[in-house]
Amino acid sequence: MKTLKVALLGCGNVGSQVARILTQDAAVLADRAGANLELAGIAVRNTAAKRDVDLPADLFTTDAEALVDGADIVIELLGGLEPAGSLIRRALSRGASVVTGNKALLAARGAELNALAFESGAQLRYEAAVAGAIPILRPISDSLSGDRITKVMGIVNGTTNFILDAMDTTGAAFEDVLGQAQDLGYAEADPTADVEGHDAAAKAAILASLAFHTDFSLEDVHCEGITKITAADVAAAKDAGMVIKLLAIAERGAKGIGVRVHPTLLRRNHPLAAVHGAFNAVFVEAENAGELMFYGAGAGGAPTASAVLGDTVAVARRVVSGGPLPAIAAQQKVQVMDFADIATSYWIGLRVTDEPGVLAAIAAIFAQHGVSIETLRQTVRPETNGGVADLRIVTHRSTESALAATVAAVSALAAVQEVTSVLRVEGN
Numbered sequence: 001m002k003t004l005k006v007a008l009l010g011c012g013n014v015g016s017q018v019a020r021i022l023t024q025d026a027a028v029l030a031d032r033a034g035a036n037l038e039l040a041g042i043a044v045r046n047t048a049a050k051r052d053v054d055l056p057a058d059l060f061t062t063d064a065e066a067l068v069d070g071a072d073i074v075i076e077l078l079g080g081l082e083p084a085g086s087l088i089r090r091a092l093s094r095g096a097s098v099v100t101g102n103k104a105l106l107a108a109r110g111a112e113l114n115a116l117a118f119e120s121g122a123q124l125r126y127e128a129a130v131a132g133a134i135p136i137l138r139p140i141s142d143s144l145s146g147d148r149i150t151k152v153m154g155i156v157n158g159t160t161n162f163i164l165d166a167m168d169t170t171g172a173a174f175e176d177v178l179g180q181a182q183d184l185g186y187a188e189a190d191p192t193a194d195v196e197g198h199d200a201a202a203k204a205a206i207l208a209s210l211a212f213h214t215d216f217s218l219e220d221v222h223c224e225g226i227t228k229i230t231a232a233d234v235a236a237a238k239d240a241g242m243v244i245k246l247l248a249i250a251e252r253g254a255k256g257i258g259v260r261v262h263p264t265l266l267r268r269n270h271p272l273a274a275v276h277g278a279f280n281a282v283f284v285e286a287e288n289a290g291e292l293m294f295y296g297a298g299a300g301g302a303p304t305a306s307a308v309l310g311d312t313v314a315v316a317r318r319v320v321s322g323g324p325l326p327a328i329a330a331q332q333k334v335q336v337m338d339f340a341d342i343a344t345s346y347w348i349g350l351r352v353t354d355e356p357g358v359l360a361a362i363a364a365i366f367a368q369h370g371v372s373i374e375t376l377r378q379t380v381r382p383e384t385n386g387g388v389a390d391l392r393i394v395t396h397r398s399t400e401s402a403l404a405a406t407v408a409a410v411s412a413l414a415a416v417q418e419v420t421s422v423l424r425v426e427g428n
């Protein structure tokens with residue numbers, strides 16, 4: 001049986017689990033791949049550092065370039081743009097195939113790296129980069145290649161789902177739960193990428209590129225994180241039978257494809273509302289397949305390593321069987337939709353002076369801007385002896401630009417004391 005040398009770059013949360021599986025399950029992996037997958041070395045910063053997994057000391061090296069130069073397959077799990085990008089280029093340029101989970105790099109330079117792989121005849125696979133263990137990229141690019149995808153919508157960041165879920169179920173504070181997510185190996189090296197939505201935005205760009213056969217990068221994705229979500233927002237959503245989730249949404253609209261990441265209100269009977277902890281789930285809508293949903297562990301060392309090993313076996317099988325790579329389907333030129341043109345439903349929370357004519361004045365402003373109100377609920381604050389009320393308005397679908405103009409005009413009314421929240425709503 002042929003032996004393929006595997007270079008592992010990085011031995012953190014995911015890399016250490018990949019090294020464990022490669023060594024523990026070597027015989028099974030060899031059977032599946034049709035070749036021995038020999039772990040030739042692991043590139044790290046400090047060869048003497050203590051690891052989560054017991055591995056032979058002589059596997060560790062600080063010379064990542066030399067390791068890459070001797071490998072048939074390179075598994076990149078360093079994270080970050082550099083030196084990961086240069087090392088992947090180096091591997092692909094010499095015809096070695098690459099498996100990576102580095103969504104930040106792919107969202108920034110995916111088009112360039114995919115083109116380089118194709119030119120050199122090497123393979124570049126990255127199932128681990130989106131929704132961890134969940135097989136989602138291969139179903140989108142292979143299984144659904146005979147269909148036309150119209151929408152992809154999902155929870156694709158485990159850390160923020162873990163935080164929002166804990167805030168919803170235990171009333172915990174944001175900062176306390178972030179530390180737990182870091183301890184469990186879900187968060188990025190800099191967790192700002194998680195909580196500000198950048199990680200989900202990178203995944204949205206990758207999903208949109210594959211689903212709509214084009215190249216989206218991070219700049220094409222409208223991105224809002226969860227740092228402004230307060231315990232009061234979570235409690236108000238709960239009171240209304242809803243839950244707040246950070247969603248990544250890529251959909252075909254009237255003026256092109258819109259790709260966005262933002263906190264979103266979902267009714268509790270929506271399937272995505274039942275995704276707890278660090279789990280992820282992705283809905284795909286296609287013209288002929290209809291609705292599909294993919295669910296599983298979206299973060300964590302071992303689950304993510306499962307996706308990395310799946311790609312590694314697939315890469316090895318092709319190296320063993322040889323032959324040309326399949327032609328890349330012609331990339332489409334699609335219009336990236338301006339965020340202002342994206343249409344959705346909104347929830348607007350207002351604190352108002354409870355006096356005659358307030359509701360009529362607010363309703364008139366919504367009407368002037370063509371934003372139709374679906375429901376309006378008023379709760380008088382008892383401690384103000386009827387002087388102040390909270391309004392909760394849910395609209396029918398309207399554009400971001402119409403909504404922004406409506407909120408600006410409403411907040412200028414003397415009776416409106418505060419706009420307490422503006423959130424988007426998905427599902428019925």
Ligand SMILES: NC(=O)C1=CN([C@@H]2O[C@H](COP(=O)(O)OP(=O)(O)OC[C@H]3O[C@@H](n4cnc5c(N)ncnc54)[C@H](O)[C@@H]3O)[C@@H](O)[C@H]2O)C=CC1
Nearest residue numbers: 010011012013014044045077078079101102189299300304
């Ligand atoms: N942790 C998770 O649940 C998931 C992580 N990923 C991605 O997988 C990759 C790895 O993630 P983690 O293992 O969680 O990160 P990590 O921070 O735990 O591990 C990265 C390791 O690479 C090492 N490293 C960084 N730069 C290096 C350099 N120049 N030379 C040598 N070593 C270097 C670091 O010291 C660290 O040990 C990232 O791209 C991440 O976005 C993808 C899906 C899930």
Ligand SMILES: N[C@@H](CC=O)C(=O)O
Nearest residue numbers: 157158159186187188
């Ligand atoms: N930090 C990421 C890890 C997986 O991609 C997350 O929390 O989802």
Ligand code: NA
Nearest residue numbers: 127130132134
């Ligand atoms: Na995946």
